[in-house]
Amino acid sequence: MFKLVTWNIQSGRSPDGKTDLDRIIACLDRFCSFDMLCVQEVSSGYTEGGEDQFALLRERLPGYTGIEAIACDSALPGGRQGRRHFGMMVISRHPVLQALRHSLPWPPEPGVMGMPRTALELTVDAPGGQLRIVSVHLEYFSQRQRMAQVERLRELHREASQHARCPQAAGNGPFAPTPRALPALLAGDFNMLPGSPEHQRLLAPFSDGTQPWRDCWHLAQPGRRHAPTVGLHDHHPEACAPFTFDYVFASADLAGRVARVRVDASEQGSSHQALLVELNWGA
Template sequence: MLRIITWNIQWGLGIDGTVDLRRLVDEARAIADFDVLCLQEVSDNFSDLKSNDGGNQFAELAGLLPNYTAVEGVALDIPDGAGRRRRFGNMILSRQPVGQVLRHTLPWEAAPTRNMPRLLLEATVETPSGPLRVMTTHLEYSSDKLRRAQVEGIREAHRCACERVATPREDGPGTYARLPTSASAVLTGDFNMRPPDPVKQRISEHFDHEVPALLDAWQVVHGAQPYPTSFCLFEQSNGPPHCCDFVFVTDDIAPRVRRISYDQETQASDHQPVLLELDL
């Protein structure tokens, strides 16, 4: 069984106003003995975020999970005016061996709303049944136009990956070495859309050339049953409780989904974590 948890951690800021990454990791472990942890809103040198001490959370999280490979996915990289960089983005931590890692910068079109660069982080995880591409992302909050473009970027990254599997490139030495990969994939993250949104539904639309579709794992298991709350459950300054955090699986591994659940107890972030269990 492969257990994947995805969680927008809001830089570790809990409902109580305290930033505590150790608490967050402990609560994730209480949900499941996870093999892969996909995180969004990890910060480095952002002391102006609420209750944040400005520490390097990428390094801190790696230290809290020493038996996991820590993969950083920096979407925002800007100077702090004092000779250092400020970084913000996603992270994947895997107890299983990690092969090639890719960082896809998603389209960042012009929009008058408040917005920032976004990233799709992809790590090939070696599972007992072979390689599996695990992807995590965090889409734009304030602009439907940007989310549309970012979804197309995700679809294109997935299409290209599958076509590289179908047509392997020539192997070579050094930087040209070809590593194991797969068309099978899991996509996780905070998509900042509610379930009926046509842009969210676009993620699962059919591909040409036998590229496996990305199916919503909740719908695979539960059909039309309403989604649990994943955002604003305990604090409603950003609106009423709703679901915007999802897990998608390629249709070839959809029959292997054994469980998907949304934790409704933890208050270690303003989002609720999602657990996926795959029979691999």
């Protein structure tokens, strides 16, 4: 059984406003023993303590390979030396054969806050065979930008599927053939609601035979509403009802292998909840 967890850890900040990366690790330990962890909103230089959370996650998860994708890379404020980084990590128990970092569209929109966004794509050598894992964190404030990012994810999935079917010529060094696996999982914080135009567009079929994305929640729990992943422990008087922003999607060729989807509703490591997908894929 292959277990993937996705979680927006919000730089280790819990609903009470305190930053504590050790609490994040403790929450994960209680949740499950995972093969793959996709975490969004990892920072270096942005929290009050300024710690390098990319390095700390590698240190606190021995036996795993941690691959980062930096979305924001800027100078430290106030003329201080050094840089600050913000992005995501994918942490794998299994060998990572290739890592690709894709910038996502960021069309200008006057008067709307925004930030650069990325998709981190890995091909991992899992016990059941090679898998392509894509971790994302889409735009929050702008539906226009978010929809453009969804379109780019569809383009990347089509391209990767074509690469997977196209034999590469032999080469050396950077030209050596590297895999982009056909079976794929797409995970992260999408900042979209179930059934929204962005959600529907992501699931839309392709015209060229590319395997469409399927929502793992629908596969594992057909007919049931998505469990909320945000706001479960927000007790502020003006807080809205809990809702769903976090998903895992599987390429249609994996649909029959999605065995279980579960939200870790009890923990309060961040305002998001961790989401687990279990896949019948090897040992």
